[in-house]
Each structure stands twice: as structure tokens, then as C-alpha cells.
Amino acid sequence: MKKRDAYARAGVDVRRVKGIQRSLAATLESTFSARRGRVGFPVMGIGHYAGLIDLGDGRALAMHTDGVGTKVQVALLMRKFDTVGIDCVAMTVNDLICLGCEPLALLDYLALEQEDEFLVSEVMKGLVAGAREAETAIVGGETAVMGEMVKGFDLVSMGVGVVDRDRVLDGSKLRRGDRVVGVASSGLHSNGYTLARKVLLKNHDVGDYVPELGKTLGEEMLTPTRIYVKPVLEALGRFDLHAIGHITGGSFTKLKRLPGEKRLGFDLKLPRVPPVFRLIQKEGRLTDKDMLSTFNMGVGLCVCVSEGDAQELADHFSKRGFPSSVIGSLVPGGRVRVDSVFLSD
Numbered sequence: 001m002k003k004r005d006a007y008a009r010a011g012v013d014v015r016r017v018k019g020i021q022r023s024l025a026a027t028l029e030s031t032f033s034a035r036r037g038r039v040g041f042p043v044m045g046i047g048h049y050a051g052l053i054d055l056g057d058g059r060a061l062a063m064h065t066d067g068v069g070t071k072v073q074v075a076l077l078m079r080k081f082d083t084v085g086i087d088c089v090a091m092t093v094n095d096l097i098c099l100g101c102e103p104l105a106l107l108d109y110l111a112l113e114q115e116d117e118f119l120v121s122e123v124m125k126g127l128v129a130g131a132r133e134a135e136t137a138i139v140g141g142e143t144a145v146m147g148e149m150v151k152g153f154d155l156v157s158m159g160v161g162v163v164d165r166d167r168v169l170d171g172s173k174l175r176r177g178d179r180v181v182g183v184a185s186s187g188l189h190s191n192g193y194t195l196a197r198k199v200l201l202k203n204h205d206v207g208d209y210v211p212e213l214g215k216t217l218g219e220e221m222l223t224p225t226r227i228y229v230k231p232v233l234e235a236l237g238r239f240d241l242h243a244i245g246h247i248t249g250g251s252f253t254k255l256k257r258l259p260g261e262k263r264l265g266f267d268l269k270l271p272r273v274p275p276v277f278r279l280i281q282k283e284g285r286l287t288d289k290d291m292l293s294t295f296n297m298g299v300g301l302c303v304c305v306s307e308g309d310a311q312e313l314a315d316h317f318s319k320r321g322f323p324s325s326v327i328g329s330l331v332p333g334g335r336v337r338v339d340s341v342f343l344s345d
Helices: 006-012 014-033 072-078 082-099 116-135 193-203 217-221 227-237 250-258 273-282 289-296 307-319
Strands: 042-044 051-054 059-067 103-113 136-143 153-164 181-185 245-246 264-269 301-307 326-334 336-337 340-341
Touching: 014 082, 051 250, 059 082, 072 082, 072 193, 072 217, 082 103, 082 116, 082 153, 082 227, 103 250, 116 136, 116 153, 181 307, 193 217, 193 273, 227 301, 227 307, 245 250, 250 264, 250 289, 250 336, 250 340, 273 289, 273 340, 289 340, 301 307, 301 326, 307 326, 326 340
Parallel strands: 103 136, 264 336
Antiparallel strands: 042 051, 051 059, 059 153, 103 153, 181 301, 181 326, 245 301, 264 326, 336 340
16 A cells, blocks of 8 residues: 555545546536537636637637635634635636636635624635736625534635637647746645645644744735736737646646646756745655645746747746746656656646
8 A cells, every 4th residue: 555645644635636536527528518509619628727618709718716725724713814815816817827818707705604794804805906916807706604514714716718719728839848937936825735734733823933934824824825817918928838837736746737648747946945845844744745746835837938938938927026937847758857756646
């Protein structure tokens, strides 16, 4: 029997989750031919960063949904709810842009254990702040009080975007030797919190000042997810981007979805790893593989371009306040290697 990784021991078995997702995808794909005519037909199946529907006029509609996850547990401990609204927007719009889409509109879903006007108003502040940063409209949503099912609250967004069909970033442009530009994260973002909470809150309270971080633990853990929409949309107009990977759940293993059926892999070397990840690894006694399979390690977005465009693209992001560098390349073999560690799916 294979030894379970740290995230699985903390309560989230990514391998089992991915197995469930594959089963769901196989079932849901049976609906793809259910509606024709005006709506059109899917041009990309389940399993990428969003689903695409052909609109029939040379454009495709992208649809995606995502949530904040157990980061809301930290918000509850802090009684601070505005930043998770930003996370909620970021997790959806950052995935939409991975297909080259311009995010257009969002819906939100907020499930509550009980009525809490302060919580709701603060969450809404964050949603508005995130939507303005992404230049995306929130056109509706749903709030449900379900005390028998929900402890605390849960927060999810659903988004749509549009893209010209001939400009969809589906991985078909990827070539051996392409370079990967890593765009910095703002910290943990909104993934891996089941493990991060188990490690960090074992020896600390959220209000504890942590010298390595230069702030309280709660402040670090509630740092909102960076929204990459503006610089990516600008880059799409200036560069021939080949693929984009949003580094969230499953961390760098997520890059395997980009080449599709091509036998291409990634060989990456990370820039300086932010202190919060070093703290988690030290206090949790986690292996490099555990960390690289769970957390973004300071890289929130991976953008793939030809070798000749790589440094200019990195400069493009850096000049707009998103520190970036060339961190690796596309290689044959279909595997992901980060800092000499091979990551399994």
C-alpha cells in the first residue's frame, strides 16, 4: 500500500477526488448533445479550467464555478469576512482567463448556518472589491440559511466569459522548448487550507504575531487571492500566449491538463519561496513533494510562450505589479518536475 501524502492524512485525498471527478466527467459528457441550435455544442470537455459552448458566431461562451474552501474557517476565527469575497471572485475569474477568455459576469452563492447581517455585508464588500478589480459584473446570486447542513458558512461563485473560438488556449499551441513564466502569488491564495490550518493552528492562534511572517498568522492566512485578469487580458493582446495554468488545488500537478494528449511535460525551478510556505513545511515536517503537490509555493499563475517572448512577457507582468520570472520550460515525457521533484497526478 502506498503511503498517503500529507494532504490525504489531513483529510483531503487528492487522488480519490480526481478519480471522482473523472467519473463525474464521464457521466456529464452524456449531456453534451442534449441541446443544439442556438446554444450550439461544447468545444471543450470537462476537466480543463472551464467548459466552453460554441455560440455559433465565431465565439465561445466559457462557464466555470469555484469556491473559497476551508479558508472560510480562518475568517470565522478572525470574525473578518471581507477578504474571502475577493477570493471568491478570484478563484473563478483566474480560471476563466486560462482559456484566453474575458470574464463578463458572476453569480455568488452564500450558504449560512444562521442569519448574520455583519457576515453577509462584509462578504459582499469583498465580492464587490474583487469584481471591480476583475472588471466583472456580479449580476445576481443566492443566499441560503441551512443550519442543519452548514456549520459557519460556505462561499461559491459561478462565472461566464467569452473568447473567439480561434483564440481559445486549449494547449494546441504548446511546443517542446516553450518557456514558462511564473507570476507571483500573494500567499496561500485559497487552496490547501485543510492542511495549512491543521499545521499552523496546532501551535498558534490566528492572533499570534509570527516574526517570520512579519504579521499575525490570521492576517497572513486571510491575504486574498491575487486577481490576474487585467495583466493577462493585456498580454493576450500583445503576445502569442500558448497556455495558462492557474495554480490552485493540486498545485503544479494541474499543469498536466494543459498539453492535452500531447506527451509534453514541465521542468520548473521555483523562485524564492515566501516565508509562509517555509513555516508550514517546517512545522508540519512535510516533504518537498507534499508541499509542491498542495501549495502554490509563491507562483499563482504559469504562462507558457515561445522562448523568444518569455523574458518580455515576464517584464510585462512585473511592470504591472505582478512580480514574474521565467521559471522553466516544456519538455518531452508528459511529467511535471519542480525543483528536481517529480509530481504524480
